[in-house]
Amino acid sequence: MAKHILTTPIQVSDLEGIKAGDIIYLNGHITTCRDVAHRRLVEYGRELPVDVRNGAILHAGPIVRDHGDDKFEMISVGPTTSMRMEKFEYEFVKQTGVRLIVGKGGMGPETARACKDFGALHCVFPAGNAVLAATEVEEIESANWRELGMPETLWTCRVKEFGPLIVSIDAEGNNYFENKKVEYNAKKEEVLEEIYKHVSFIK
Numbered sequence: 001m002a003k004h005i006l007t008t009p010i011q012v013s014d015l016e017g018i019k020a021g022d023i024i025y026l027n028g029h030i031t032t033c034r035d036v037a038h039r040r041l042v043e044y045g046r047e048l049p050v051d052v053r054n055g056a057i058l059h060a061g062p063i064v065r066d067h068g069d070d071k072f073e074m075i076s077v078g079p080t081t082s083m084r085m086e087k088f089e090y091e092f093v094k095q096t097g098v099r100l101i102v103g104k105g106g107m108g109p110e111t112a113r114a115c116k117d118f119g120a121l122h123c124v125f126p127a128g129n130a131v132l133a134a135t136e137v138e139e140i141e142s143a144n145w146r147e148l149g150m151p152e153t154l155w156t157c158r159v160k161e162f163g164p165l166i167v168s169i170d171a172e173g174n175n176y177f178e179n180k181k182v183e184y185n186a187k188k189e190e191v192l193e194e195i196y197k198h199v200s201f202i203k
Helices: 035-042 082-096 109-118 130-135 176-202
Strands: 003-007 023-032 056-058 063-068 071-076 100-103 121-124 137-144 154-169
Touching: 023 100, 035 082, 071 130, 071 137, 071 154, 082 100, 082 109, 109 121, 109 154, 130 137, 154 176
Parallel strands: 003 023, 023 056, 056 100, 100 121
Antiparallel strands: 023 154, 063 071, 121 154, 137 154
């Protein structure tokens, strides 16, 4: 699989040639953004306090150490299940112009449509690497909507080669997890047929 390094701000042209299943690393900035932030924007019409146009968001509720005087340290940043944001993601991408969405697990048709219509990617950070992800955060530059609590705060981080990120949906709307599911089901039927032949023979 191909490896790509993207640097924010990300332009549509930067996504050319990147396909579902490729490996991405991110330089620049990424902002954690979960359920409540999506709901505030899409359902309540509240503008995000961070400009993520041509930027990146991370579906995550991190553990952060507060050193005072607006100085923070990222301790752990494990991705949140992205499918929780599926019902909001089309409008979120449309309104914010975000280019890179990172989370855990795949997303559905609305996110795939958003990636295709507006030029964006959804990527997966491999599970079980929350502490590794934290080491790739060079600095937390700002924290917005802190009244929501640590998991839902929008933490804007400067990152260096943040990844590996597996592209689950590319800018053409190809959905890696859904495509693999189709392949798996097709192979499963072939294998089952072969098993049934042998079972029949044994009888």
